[in-house]
Amino acid sequence: MDYKTLAANVKADSFKMAALPREVRDKALEAIIAALRANSKAIFDANARDLVKAAEDSLPAPIQNRLKFDEHKLSDCISGMEDLKAMEDPLFRQLLKRELDEGLTLIKTTCPIGVIGVIFESRPDALVQISALCIKSGNCAILKGGSEAANTNRILFDTIYKAGVSAGLPENFALLIEDRAGIDELLKCHESVDLIIPRGSNQFVQYIMANSKIPVMGHADGVCHVYVDEDADIEKAVPIVIDSKTQYVAACNAAETLLVNRKIAAEFLPGLAQASGTSIEYRGDETVCNLISCKKAEAEDFETEYLDYILSIKIVDSTDEAIDHINHYGSHHTDCIITENADTASRFMANVDSAGVYQNCSTRFADGFRYGFGAEVGISTGKLHARGPVGLDGLVTYKYKLFGSGQIVADYASGASQFHFKDLK
């Protein structure tokens, strides 16, 4: 069957999925947890085959590490699913109930988006988390994982699929795409797919955005900043900058540029350089290079997502200059100010146009788990719909139900009838 037909089948079942009560969706999560536990040996075996192939292909160590799906990862996945199960139902929530007139009542109620296509990196735990988020939120999912995890993805998907259907989910509640060409087919399915969430390189996400009529939620890049204000506590600033840069350099929420207020630069930068040792390569202008060992920064450094142990540094004369720099060069992902001055922090947080604006903590906190969302399907740098880490809330929309008793608009236009808006509980 071609992908267009497959996607249309998923779409058709998405209406059944949307109507399922909470109990069925939660029972499906329960069944999936049990099936993952029961199948764990076969899952680990499949993962071992992927890991052997990855080692043969000499994939970089961080990718091999991400690819690993062991007892520890499985137990993390299961505990995430248990949290999700316990969470309030995101569906059928009444957002508004308003009597427009006698016997004419408007109800705004949450419902699933429908069919979500998620394309994700070679991290098998992502497949489990995304499937679970989609089930809890009543969405059907079309999944495409990184090819390095092909064996693990296949068995995880089969396990989830069988357990889900046997627990009462519709036959086409989920679909796994296993070939690269399938992505291009998926991008053409704008009649069946309501949303695409791509995770991956800047170039990959840009490609998805440019090649589909389907709305895309996500981020192309993460050029995150830490700004060390003149009123910073240096004891906090040094570890926060090092953590933001190095705790996991390949993450989109890792810092790429450090902005330092001129008044504190001479005091702060040498301490930073001493604490980081040679682990970070710094790039800055002459002032920076006079204070610490660093390379000369080029203009493009400030728009580069290094995803590496490299940090560009710019000296600024004021908080406003820092804000302007971030709004101009940043990717509206996550940006942090280090300051003890609450007014300065407040101005920074109001004016920096990013999904996450932080004071005195690492940019690496920008994550669905760390926000207590149970899991995330991705992080959005767009300003519409969901922004920042996207959990259950970002996977639902709403519809307006209007219950009448024969009302027509002509009567309101002529003045024969009048609206009397009255919000009800």
Place this chain on the structure above:
Amino acid sequence: MDYKTLAANVKADSFKMAALPREVRDKALEAIIAALRANSKAIFDANARDLVKAAEDSLPAPIQNRLKFDEHKLSDCISGMEDLKAMEDPLFRQLLKRELDEGLTLIKTTCPIGVIGVIFESRPDALVQISALCIKSGNCAILKGGSEAANTNRILFDTIYKAGVSAGLPENFALLIEDRAGIDELLKCHESVDLIIPRGSNQFVQYIMANSKIPVMGHADGVCHVYVDEDADIEKAVPIVIDSKTQYVAACNAAETLLVNRKIAAEFLPGLAQASGTSIEYRGDETVCNLISCKKAEAEDFETEYLDYILSIKIVDSTDEAIDHINHYGSHHTDCIITENADTASRFMANVDSAGVYQNCSTRFADGFRYGFGAEVGISTGKLHARGPVGLDGLVTYKYKLFGSGQIVADYASGASQFHFKDLK
């Protein structure tokens, strides 16, 4: 100055606009109301010039009617602005406050989207309403109205602009585009414009969507349905169908297709035809043509937005067939079931994938004013962000503020620190 620079200036001022407290925005609305009143004679004079030109150009009567901006329209606009002023502030609303750990607090708070480009038809009252909605929600607006209203738009814009700036809004809080070529320039300003709301023909909206990287909110077309169920009350069904079709045929929420359950067709259709007289041209299959005077419907009739006194009719065997037809041929705008059976209505409303799902009332109620939103910037058939009539709620987004006291992620990764999610008031 070119549009790219102009739009960048608006963008720069959007951060100032976002930080304005409610009082300043409400005072601006007040000042604009006063200025519109004070300038009313000049405004009506300018409108008279547009109307003379429209008559000379023999524009269709409904367009000339829409173009008119008289005492009545002004007073509607002003009363809408007064309602808006009285409404709760959509900004700075705390959607979540969660302690992630001791001294690490996450706050999710509403904020404006930023810069909104709105392209609207030749209806001068739209310019006033859209400006007011953007001011109340802290957004900067780039406006392009229909050229037939050029004189009226210019003086309305000038009046609003001057009153707004004198009341404390930033210098570039609004911009008027007066030439058609400006639209294409606007579409290129994806670095400065956060959202485009196009109102107009299907073809025009498709053009906008295909020619910009800026997110678009709106609807390309409105193929709305009324389904007359076997359990319909015919006394209600007849006037609702006639109102949905004819109360204003040029509207996107006018019905284009009537679905009739086979069991009730012979009873219902002749009564409908009798009540509508010759005012509606019906198009249907043989069964329909045997019951009432009608033309033969072609396949494309069911995907056509007539915007005229024409209604396609299809006989269906069940509610499920009606639902499938609507989900396949509809535009996810507004669809209505006429039935006295609550279970059938509930199934219809759960399964029809539209922004508005109605029971026993006219599709023409799909409108921001009629929902009690004060006004609307448009109606969205997309499922992300705002859906249905878009008022203030659809013009805001949110950001996450994280207040720390030196926390780094390495400590949570190592287990030295632990999250304890605690929602606070």
